[in-house]
Amino acid sequence: MNSALLMNIARFILLLLAQVLIFNRMDLFGFVNPFPYILFIILYPVNGNKTGLLLASFFLGLIMDMFWNSGGVHAAACLVLAYFRPSIFKFSFGLSYEYQTVKLNDSLTPERFSFILIAVVIHHFTLFILEIFKLSSILDILVRTVLSTLFTIITSIIIIYLIKPSKR
Amino acid sequence: MQQIFSFLFKNSYRLLFLLLLVLSLGLTIQSHSYHKSKVISSANFLTGGIYQKVNNINEYFNLKSQNDELAFENARLKALLFNTKDSTKLPEIDTIKGVKKTDVIISKVIHNSYSKHENYLTINNGSKDGIKQDMGVINSAGIIGIVDDVSPGYATVISILNVKSQINAKLKKSNHFGSLVWNGKSTGFVQLIDVPRLAGVRKGDTIVTGGQSHIFPENIGIGTIEKVYTDDETNYYTLDIKLFNDMTNLGYVYIIKNKDREEIIQLESKIKKDE
Numbered sequence: 165m166n167s168a169l170l171m172n173i174a175r176f177i178l179l180l181l182a183q184v185l186i187f188n189r190m191d192l193f194g195f196v197n198p199f200p201y202i203l204f205i206i207l208y209p210v211n212g213n214k215t216g217l218l219l220a221s222f223f224l225g226l227i228m229d230m231f232w233n234s235g236g237v238h239a240a241a242c243l244v245l246a247y248f249r250p251s252i253f254k255f256s257f258g259l260s261y262e263y264q265t266v267k268l269n270d271s272l273t274p275e276r277f278s279f280i281l282i283a284v285v286i287h288h289f290t291l292f293i294l295e296i297f298k299l300s301s302i303l304d305i306l307v308r309t310v311l312s313t314l315f316t317i318i319t320s321i322i323i324i325y326l327i328k329p330s331k332r
Numbered sequence: 333m334q335q336i337f338s339f340l341f342k343n344s345y346r347l348l349f350l351l352l353l354v355l356s357l358g359l360t361i362q363s364h365s366y367h368k369s370k371v372i373s374s375a376n377f378l379t380g381g382i383y384q385k386v387n388n389i390n391e392y393f394n395l396k397s398q399n400d401e402l403a404f405e406n407a408r409l410k411a412l413l414f415n416t417k418d419s420t421k422l423p424e425i426d427t428i429k430g431v432k433k434t435d436v437i438i439s440k441v442i443h444n445s446y447s448k449h450e451n452y453l454t455i456n457n458g459s460k461d462g463i464k465q466d467m468g469v470i471n472s473a474g475i476i477g478i479v480d481d482v483s484p485g486y487a488t489v490i491s492i493l494n495v496k497s498q499i500n501a502k503l504k505k506s507n508h509f510g511s512l513v514w515n516g517k518s519t520g521f522v523q524l525i526d527v528p529r530l531a532g533v534r535k536g537d538t539i540v541t542g543g544q545s546h547i548f549p550e551n552i553g554i555g556t557i558e559k560v561y562t563d564d565e566t567n568y569y570t571l572d573i574k575l576f577n578d579m580t581n582l583g584y585v586y587i588i589k590n591k592d593r594e595e596i597i598q599l600e601s602k603i604k605k606d607e
Contacts, residue, residue, distance in 0.1 A: 185386060194519060195447040214345060222352045229372050230379045233445065233452040233488060235363025236356035236372065243356060247349045294360050296449050301516070 168209060176224060179204050184231050187319065195308065198315035200323055201228060202287050205246050206280060207324075210253065221246035234295060241291040245283055252282050272321065284316050285309070364450075364496075373481040373488050374443065374454045380486035383454055387442040398583040405472040435589040437461055441582040442486075446493050449516045453477060453489040455585065460484050466547060468588040474553040474576040475499070475541060476585055492522055493579050501554055502542040506531055509542045512554065512573070519579050521558060527569040533560055539573050546593040 183201035190197055204224055208217050225239030232238060256279040292305045292312075340347065359372055374380060439461075443454040457463055459482045467479045469489050477489040477497065490497050495516050501524055502509035508531035510524045524539060537557045543550040559572035 184382065191447045197447060215348060218345070218348055218352065222356070225356065226372065229359070230374055230376065231382075233374050233454075234448070234450070235361075236359025237363075239356035240353060240360060243349065243352050294357075297360075297364050301449075304516070 168212070172204075172208065172212075172220070175204050175207065176220065180224065180227060182323075183228065188231065190315075192315060193311075196311045196315055198312065198319045199288070199291075200316055200319045202242065202245060202284065202316070203320050203323060205242060205249065205287075206283050206320070208249075214250075217246050217249070218243065237291060237294045240294055241287050244290045245287040248286060249283070252279055252286075256282065280317060280320060281313075284313050284320070288313050288316065374452070375458065375481040375483040375486045375488045377483070377485070380442070380454060380456070380483065383443040384456055384486075387440070387456075394581065394583065397581065401472060401583070408472075435462075435591065437463060437587040437589060438584060439463075439487075439587055440584055444491075444580070444582050446491070446519045446580050449495045451491040451493045452480065453491055453582065455487050455489060455587075456485070457587070458483050458485045458487045462589065463487050463587055464589075467590075468545075468548040468552075469585050470548070470552055470588065471577065471582065471585045473578075474555065475548060476577065476579070476582065478547055479587065491579065492575075493519055499548070500542040500545045501539055503527075503531060503533065504538040504540045504551070509544065510568075510571075512539075520575055522555070522573050522575060524571040524573055525563070525568065526566070527571060529562075529567060529569060531569065533557060533569060533571060535560070539571075546590055546596050547588075549588065549590070 179201045183199065187198050187200060192198075201224065205217070205221050208220075221242040222239055225242035226236070228238040228242075229236055256275050288309045289305075292308045296305050296308075363372070374383065437457060439455040439457040441453050442456045445451045445453070453469075453476070455469070463479060463482055465479055465482060469476045469479060475492060477491045477494070478499070479487050480490045481488045492499065492512065493514050495514055497512075497514065499512040500509060501512040508528055510527040512522055512524055514522045527533065535557055539554045539557065541548040541550060541552045541554065553576050555573040555575040555577075557571050558574040561570045561572075562568075563570050
């Protein structure tokens with residue numbers, strides 16, 4: 165129990181640092197940034213404390229907003245993702261997900277991939293709607309969502325397999 | 333009463349979600365309105381400190397371009413100096429109006445963003461060095477933005493590449509003025525809107541800051557005209573302006589302190605009160 169908590173705190177800090185120091189400066193094509201810091205919400209234990217996740221996601225987003233100078237945009241997007249996470253689990257792994265031991269950092273099955281994809285799309289779509297905040301540039305919102313989702317998923321999967329704990 | 337408590341208890345998770353969501357949406361909406369400085373910004377000890385550390389390392393990678401820029405500015409100022417009759421006497425610069433009214437604070441950009449619709453810079457000087465909200469920020473090539481939020485050691489600057497920014501600007505040759513805005517598309521171009529049709533504009537004309545703002549002195553360079561459109565609704569010109577500055581690569585900047593600003597604002601508010 166205690167080690168799980170320590171693991172989560174370590175993930176929170178390390179992912180935030182990686183996001184701020186590396187991924188925020190990428191600016192692919194001048195406007196696309198991957199946001200792999202949301203891996204914290206994705207990788208949070210399935211049976212973990214829900215209220216804790218909600219509060220942690222809020223502060224994760226808020227710190228991100230401080231660095232990104234964006235008001236409360238990331239906080240809102242992270243909250244939405246954390247709130248809908250159980251529904252996405254249900255959708256991707258079936259009803260009985262709570263009784264299985266869902267481990268995201270194993271081999272990449274279609275279920276795991278669909279879970280990560282839906283989670284990232286929900287987060288990014290909320291993020292860009294709130295950041296641009298204008299219905300007239302809906303095309304811009306969609307383009308940014310699609311491109312950023314692509315790069316976030318690529319970097320997330322790379323990170324998952326890089327930090328995968330070695331078996332035996 | 334008991335029902336209320338049991339309702340609250342049963343839905344505590346959902347209520348917490350809603351509470352936090354309202355809070356974050358409030359912060360978001362507040363950040364989108366112009367005339368309020370932000371609650372959450374990178375002008376604070378934590379984020380400013382981290383950006384400062386990162387910048388200390390990053391600085392080495394663009395030392396060469398920074399040196400070139402400074403040498404170029406030196407050469408230009410030397411040329412101004414040598415063209416005066418007595419080069420030992422300090423020249424009276426008359427190209428920038430109000431140079432005596434303004435103080436200049438030097439600072440350094442430690443974080444720069446240009447990929448969003450609302451872009452901000454973070455600089456490593458703050459209220460300790462006399463920086464206040466609504467001061468103009470320029471560098472040797474042209475304007476950069478306006479100071480937004482200030483903490484003791486750091487400040488954030490609304491970049492001209494921000495859809496919220498609006499700056500008074502004019503044509504250098506004819507004094508016709510308009511508002512400088514950004515449409516969020518390209519980092520090299522901004523737009524000058526509401527230019528009257530009377531103004532004879534041509535591609536390549538220079539655009540400089542106008543004298544109407546208390547923020548920038550008159551005649552600071554902005555860019556050159558790249559393309560001319562006519563607005564269908566208002567029949568005014570909209571001009572695409574190619575910036576002198578490369579906003580993706582900024583180093584040292586100057587912050588302009590206009591000493592007369594408070595006096596002008598006080599005077600103008602008096603007129604409004606009388607009306």
